Amino acid sequence: xxxxxxxxxxxxxxxxxxxxxxxxxxxxxxxxxxxxxxxxxxxxxxxxxxxxxxxxxxxxxxxxxxxxxxxxxxxxxxxxxxxxxxxxxxxxxxxxxxxxxxxxxxxxxxxxxxxxxxxxxxxxxxxxxxxxxxxxxxxxxxxxxxxxxxxxxxxxxxxxxxxxxxxxxxxxxxxxxxxxxxxxxxxxxxxxxxxxxxxxxxxxxxxxxxxxxxxxxxxxxxxxxxxxxxxxxxxxxxxxxxxxxxxxxxxxxxxxxxxxxxxxxxxxxxxxxxxxxxxxxxxxxxxxxxxxxxxxxxxxxxxxxxxxxxxxxxxxxxxxxxxxxxxxxxxxxxxxxxxxxxxxxxxxxxxxxxxxxxxxxxxxxxxxxxxxxxxxxxxxxxxxxxxxxxxxxxxxxxxxxxxxx
Numbered sequence: 038x039x040x041x042x043x044x045x046x047x048x049x050x051x052x053x054x055x056x057x058x059x060x061x062x063x064x065x066x067x068x069x070x071x072x073x074x075x076x077x078x079x080x081x082x083x084x085x086x087x088x089x090x091x092x093x094x095x096x097x098x099x100x101x102x103x104x105x106x107x108x109x110x111x112x113x114x115x116x117x118x119x120x121x122x123x124x125x126x127x128x129x130x131x132x133x134x135x136x137x138x139x140x141x142x143x144x145x146x147x148x149x150x151x152x153x154x155x156x157x158x159x160x161x162x163x164x165x166x167x168x169x170x171x172x173x174x175x176x177x178x179x180x181x182x183x184x185x186x187x188x189x190x191x192x193x194x195x196x197x198x199x200x201x202x203x204x205x206x207x208x209x210x211x212x213x214x215x216x217x218x219x220x221x222x223x224x225x226x227x228x229x230x231x232x233x234x235x236x237x238x239x240x241x242x243x244x245x246x247x248x249x250x251x252x253x254x255x256x257x258x259x260x261x262x263x264x265x266x267x268x269x270x271x272x273x274x275x276x277x278x279x280x281x282x283x284x285x286x287x288x289x290x291x292x293x294x295x296x297x298x299x300x301x302x303x304x305x306x307x308x309x310x311x312x313x314x315x316x317x318x319x320x321x322x323x324x325x326x327x328x329x330x331x332x333x334x335x336x337x338x339x340x341x342x343x344x345x346x347x348x349x350x351x352x353x354x355x356x357x358x359x360x361x362x363x364x365x366x367x368x369x370x371x372x373x374x375x376x377x378x379x380x381x382x383x384x385x386x387x388x389x390x391x392x393x394x395x396x397x398x399x400x401x402x403x404x405x406x407x408x409x410x411x412x413x414x415x416x417x418x419x420x421x422x423x424x425x426x427x428x429x430x431x432x433x434x435x436x437x438x439x440x441x442x
Contacts, residue, residue: 044230052093055086069251072251084110159213162213177196195246266339271346294354296349296354297390300347300348332361358424388410389423410425
């Protein structure tokens with residue numbers, strides 16, 4: 038028994054889907070203003086819903102509204118959906134704006150001609166099908182060319198969605214050449230009814246993938262926040278532990294060296310006691326910036342707690358680790374913080390260095406040696422670099438902490 042798909046009923050369901058998802062997109066954009074393009078997608082859903090309303094009113098309103106305006110509104114809606122997706126993911130496609138505008142204008146012109154000058158339902162089906170397919174191909178092309186800009190699985194689903202819908206409308210375009218032209222579009226057959234189902238598929242899946250990608254981005258932000266020290270903007274201990282786990286595994290596999298540097302601001306408690314915690318916070322931020330600005334991009338620096346910081350230097354052996362620590366010590370000694378008009382703080386820090394040894398069973402052994410070296414640097418007078426394995430250290434470069442009027 039043949040399946041009967043009522044065109045007006047399907048148009049009603051697509052209209053409801055479009056309006057509901059459009060409202061949902063506008064509501065979501067109000068709560069998450071950081072995401073661009075979601076309102077554009079919502080407007081696209083509204084236009085598709087409005088076009089379906091006009092289509093369903095065929096024979097009850099003027100043909101210009103139920104044919105020309107209805108089909109044009111639906112195509113504009115599709116354009117706004119992929120344009121909103123592009124904005125959402127930061128995708129820029131060359132000549133997209135001109136191509137999209139051309140598609141809309143061409144469809145509107147063809148619908149007008151095939152309604153009032155050369156009235157033919159099949160010609161209108163062909164025009165709509167090929168333009169709809171072209172619009173979906175533009176959407177697929179944008180995501181295919183910018184795969185790095187989106188969640189991998191959600192992006193694949195969007196690409197598949199655009200390609201499948203485009204393939205369906207291309208099939209519909211060629212099939213219409215062999216179909217007997219219907220007298221009334223409302224009775225154009227099962228293929229035209231399936232076109233409405235394809236529209237529902239596009240609306241539902243595009244909105245689902247958008248929320249999926251947005252949720253993933255928010256989750257990534259939360260994960261990153263959980264790894265960042267809010268005062269200094271450096272990694273926290275949790276993030277540092279994760280980085281060390283990865284580096285230690287690599288060192289065990291390949292034997293590649295790495296060094297860990299523990300460092301501590303000298304007499305930091307004196308700063309808090311004498312000038313207050315707001316000055317102490319600024320000292321920590323300045324010291325963190327000094328560390329961050331004078332290491333490589335793939336080195337890791339983290340705030341370990343209080344005034345204590347730790348660095349992971351992949352590929353660095355003992356001698357190279359000492360060189361980095363000495364450079365950081367010297368840069369710190371050159372750092373001055375002015376408070377008001379009459380007080381200038383000169384900073385200093387102590388550094389303990391340790392490197393990976395093949396006998397280490399876990400990376401915390403390296404950290405423990407670096408911590409012991411830091412303790413030795415403090416005990417030996419501060420403002421110096423110590424590696425207990427080599428008993429290497431630098432001489433003091435100046436006063437550990439001074440306030441100059």
